[in-house]
Amino acid sequence: MSDNEEAEESEPAVELGEGPDVAGEPIARVASRLTWPAKRSDVVAQEGDAAVRSPDGPRDLDDVLAESEVPLFESRSEFVAEVEELVGRGPVATE
Numbered sequence: 001m002s003d004n005e006e007a008e009e010s011e012p013a014v015e016l017g018e019g020p021d022v023a024g025e026p027i028a029r030v031a032s033r034l035t036w037p038a039k040r041s042d043v044v045a046q047e048g049d050a051a052v053r054s055p056d057g058p059r060d061l062d063d064v065l066a067e068s069e070v071p072l073f074e075s076r077s078e079f080v081a082e083v084e085e086l087v088g089r090g091p092v093a094t095e
Contacts, residue, residue, distance in 0.1 A: 022092055024051040024058030027083045031076045038073050040065055054087035 030050050034043060048062030064086050073079040 022053060024053040024092075027052045027080055027087075030061065031080050034076070034079070036073065036075050036079075038079070040068060040071055040073070043073065043079070052083065052087065053092045055090040055092060056088070059087055 030047050030052060034046060044062050044065055048060070048065070050061045051058040052061050052064065061083075064083055067086050068082055070078075070082050073082065
């Protein structure tokens with residue numbers, strides 16, 4: 001490997017801005033830590049204390065799932081779609 005290749009690998013692909021932090025986690029990150037299918041109660045037990053990002057600010061996942069009527073999430077995509085329906089989609093407010 002040449003010196004140029006090493007330098008390229010050590011630099012980030014995208015530079016992060018200097019702006020304020022965004023509170024909460026993306027729902028996709030939370031979903032990636034779970035196994036599927038998953039009961040709603042199991043998701044709350046494992047990740048209920050996670051704060052997920054929403055257009056109105058972070059929301060606790062256990063509060064979000066309390067609004068859901070889905071007892072079993074068959075797949076990650078079904079879980080993400082349900083949470084996004086409950087919290088909304090769109091730009092996330094920064095602190």
